Amino acid sequence: MKRREFIKKAGVGAAAVAASAxxxxxxxxQKTYNWKMVTTWPPNLPVLQTGTERFAQRVxxxxxxxxxxxxxAGGELVPPLSTFDAVSDxxxxxxxxxxxxxxxxxxxxxxxxxxxxxxxxQGNNAWFYSGGGLKLWEEVYAPFNxxxxxxxxxxxxxxxxxxxxxxxxxxxxxxxxxxxxxGGKVIAGAGGTVVLLAGGEIFTSLERGVLDATEWVGPxxxxxxxxxxxxxxYYYPGWHEPGTTLEVIFxxxxxxxxxxDLQVILDAVAMETNLWSLxxxxxxxxxxxxxxxxxxxxxxxxxxxxxxxxxxxxxxEVLEEEANKDPLARKxxxxxxxxxxxxxxxxxxxxxxxxxxxxDKFSLKG
Amino acid sequence: MKRREFIKKAGVGAAAVAASAxxxxxxxxQKTYNWKMVTTWPPNLPVLQTGTERFAQRVxxxxxxxxxxxxxAGGELVPPLSTFDAVSDxxxxxxxxxxxxxxxxxxxxxxxxxxxxxxxxQGNNAWFYSGGGLKLWEEVYAPFNxxxxxxxxxxxxxxxxxxxxxxxxxxxxxxxxxxxxxGGKVIAGAGGTVVLLAGGEIFTSLERGVLDATEWVGPxxxxxxxxxxxxxxYYYPGWHEPGTTLEVIFxxxxxxxxxxDLQVILDAVAMETNLWSLxxxxxxxxxxxxxxxxxxxxxxxxxxxxxxxxxxxxxxEVLEEEANKDPLARKxxxxxxxxxxxxxxxxxxxxxxxxxxxxDKFSLKG
Numbered sequence: 001m002k003r004r005e006f007i008k009k010a011g012v013g014a015a016a017v018a019a020s021a022x023x024x025x026x027x028x029x030q031k032t033y034n035w036k037m038v039t040t041w042p043p044n045l046p047v048l049q050t051g052t053e054r055f056a057q058r059v060x061x062x063x064x065x066x067x068x069x070x071x072x073a074g075g076e077l078v079p080p081l082s083t084f085d086a087v088s089d090x091x092x093x094x095x096x097x098x099x100x101x102x103x104x105x106x107x108x109x110x111x112x113x114x115x116x117x118x119x120x121x122q123g124n125n126a127w128f129y130s131g132g133g134l135k136l137w138e139e140v141y142a143p144f145n146x147x148x149x150x151x152x153x154x155x156x157x158x159x160x161x162x163x164x165x166x167x168x169x170x171x172x173x174x175x176x177x178x179x180x181x182x183g184g185k186v187i188a189g190a191g192g193t194v195v196l197l198a199g200g201e202i203f204t205s206l207e208r209g210v211l212d213a214t215e216w217v218g219p220x221x222x223x224x225x226x227x228x229x230x231x232x233x234y235y236y237p238g239w240h241e242p243g244t245t246l247e248v249i250f251x252x253x254x255x256x257x258x259x260x261d262l263q264v265i266l267d268a269v270a271m272e273t274n275l276w277s278l279x280x281x282x283x284x285x286x287x288x289x290x291x292x293x294x295x296x297x298x299x300x301x302x303x304x305x306x307x308x309x310x311x312x313x314x315x316x317e318v319l320e321e322e323a324n325k326d327p328l329a330r331k332x333x334x335x336x337x338x339x340x341x342x343x344x345x346x347x348x349x350x351x352x353x354x355x356x357x358x359x360d361k362f363s364l365k366g
Numbered sequence: 367m368k369r370r371e372f373i374k375k376a377g378v379g380a381a382a383v384a385a386s387a388x389x390x391x392x393x394x395x396q397k398t399y400n401w402k403m404v405t406t407w408p409p410n411l412p413v414l415q416t417g418t419e420r421f422a423q424r425v426x427x428x429x430x431x432x433x434x435x436x437x438x439a440g441g442e443l444v445p446p447l448s449t450f451d452a453v454s455d456x457x458x459x460x461x462x463x464x465x466x467x468x469x470x471x472x473x474x475x476x477x478x479x480x481x482x483x484x485x486x487x488q489g490n491n492a493w494f495y496s497g498g499g500l501k502l503w504e505e506v507y508a509p510f511n512x513x514x515x516x517x518x519x520x521x522x523x524x525x526x527x528x529x530x531x532x533x534x535x536x537x538x539x540x541x542x543x544x545x546x547x548x549g550g551k552v553i554a555g556a557g558g559t560v561v562l563l564a565g566g567e568i569f570t571s572l573e574r575g576v577l578d579a580t581e582w583v584g585p586x587x588x589x590x591x592x593x594x595x596x597x598x599x600y601y602y603p604g605w606h607e608p609g610t611t612l613e614v615i616f617x618x619x620x621x622x623x624x625x626x627d628l629q630v631i632l633d634a635v636a637m638e639t640n641l642w643s644l645x646x647x648x649x650x651x652x653x654x655x656x657x658x659x660x661x662x663x664x665x666x667x668x669x670x671x672x673x674x675x676x677x678x679x680x681x682x683e684v685l686e687e688e689a690n691k692d693p694l695a696r697k698x699x700x701x702x703x704x705x706x707x708x709x710x711x712x713x714x715x716x717x718x719x720x721x722x723x724x725x726d727k728f729s730l731k732g
Contacts, residue, residue, distance in 0.1 A: 282492035343652035355718035
């Protein structure tokens with residue numbers, strides 16, 4: 001065995017010498033990788049699906065065509081919520097979604113997308129890249145042979161569209177609201193009835209009063225859905241999703257089969273797409289909110305501070321419950337809490353204090 | 367001439383066919399680029415210089431060694447503030463600094479690093495990548511044969527270290543403060559005496575009372591400088607640099623001589639380094655601020671709201687004056703203002719409202 005390996009290595013060496021002898025500059029044999037990518041997003045969904053297509057295009061451009069990724073939107077190749085399985089079992093080489101979709105597989109994943117009253121985009125990215133968060137995320141997905149990378153961030157979302165004013169925590173009692181994930185568990189804790197509906201069914205349900213309220217994303221996506229025609233009150237801030245991370249996931253074997261330079265390119269393009277998508281959200285949400293206020297006369301309302309305090313208490317209970325589900329979830333929860341405390345005071349004296357200084361420049365309706 | 371060009375092209379074609387005939391997978395002739403990079407930063411300066419070194423390493427890794435960038439800190443090859451000239455005239459292929467250093471060459475550059483009471487990191491990135499800001503920046507540097515890319519962001523900086531309490535705008539009258547750039551012009555407008563000192567001279571000057579105050583960066587860098595030993599009051603927020611953008615600049619001819627895939631890699635790695643550095647600042651500043659508060663008992667103080675209003679009025683005048691210096695500066699100023707208005711209300715209902723919700727979780731000293 002050892003002898004054969006030696007011969008193999010020697011052979012490679014000889015070939016390399018021969019190649020460099022034939023041509024200068026250096027000549028390198030390059031393999032082309034034709035990959036498939038599935039996503040949890042509908043076709044053409046701005047930033048989420050289009051950002052994934054951008055990712056694939058940039059990978060192609062940066063690799064000079066050595067990696068060609070064919071992107072399939074949700075349902076085009078596998079059902080949207082089979083994305084993780086398809087990547088895990090090697091049906092496809094990569095996918096895009098958000099970690100909270102996989103809570104049924106491993107509760108620990110829920111800290112890597114959106115935590116009610118958790119970190120915002122800047123905080124999440126700091127945790128991932130400079131605070132050990134991505135290492136933990138890799139640990140959580142490793143048993144599934146899946147390698148995660150942050151690929152986008154929505155920024156702070158909106159609190160949702162409501163058919164009535166929300167004045168106290170009691171107003172959630174009996175409220176029928178479309179709100180998935182941990183946010184939904186918090187609303188259920190406040191006595192609300194959580195309704196899960198596919199995107200296409202929400203508008204009609206809200207308009208007919210089958211729903212009293214719905215959250216979606218932010219102004220850019222909410223405007224497209226036309227919710228302002230069905231519910232007059234548009235509440236902020238989105239305490240339930242204060243900076244939702246979107247992910248690109250790779251099949252571990254496929255990722256590790258790549259030469260090192262191509263792995264670095266995938267990582268770099270994922271990271272630039274993360275920043276690109278947050279920038280698209282910031283810019284697009286700004287423009288869409290102006291349109292909602294000036295053209296559609298939306299009644300923009302802030303959740304009362306007391307209500308936020310009550311919801312935060314409930315969120316803490318929900319997170320503790322999730323953390324108790326297994327040791328890995330506990331480990332991730334504790335690490336997240338620790339990092340949030342590390343950047344908390346800093347956030348207050350930097351971004352928060354600065355926003356407060358410039359905020360009074362803008363008048364809000366409602 | 368045309369006939370010779372035809373022969374040259376035909377020759378390339380024949381070589382390519384021959385190469386692909388010899389070996390499958392495809393064989394590509396690849397040139398290696400050995401580049402020099404100079405920076406405005408001192409050796410080992412965290413995030414700014416080390417981030418530039420990270421940029422070079424990632425470029426090497428992502429290109430499989432096709433681009434090797436040798437990084438020289440400020441003064442190692444050319445003086446720090448000759449960075450732009452060295453890149454412009456092709457002495458080196460690339461550099462790293464911040465746009466406001468080049469105000470003497472073109473006043474329009476000042477909107478691409480730090481604008482007093484301007485955009486924060488998230489806003490600046492949205493402007494660059496999704497609001498036309500980077501296109502304008504390219505236009506401003508084009509006459510110098512320089513191609514800019516954002517390579518980092520400090521986040522909101524701190525307001526500075528003061529030997530006395532600052533209660534009203536009148537307290538700036540006669541105050542000797544080390545504060546460069548547009549912020550310095552604002553302080554001068556408030557009656558302060560702006561002192562420019564190299565980094566190594568600041569501490570002693572502050573300790574001896576030659577300076578009454580100094581700004582620097584944020585907690586991570588300020589802690590290293592030991593300013594807490596020389597001035598008891600640490601003020602926030604850094605209204606003068608609310609999200610300073612750091613740049614990588616390329617000599618245009620060098621950048622354009624690269625094949626497309628290598629250009630994309632440079633752009634992608636610059637963009638990921640931009641997000642990486644903001645993440646390092648967020649994480650590192652959080653930890654350093656905790657140390658300053660708990661270990662060094664720093665007196666953390668917020669600038670009064672009235673003072674912020676007065677400084678903002680002065681900043682507006684300073685910016686108008688700079689914008690009047692030439693038509694390009696006016697164009698950039700107007701575009702910046704327009705984008706700031708686009709994301710202003712959105713920032714207030716999203717990040718600002720969310721920070722306010724979580725801020726009361728943190729108690730501040732002072």
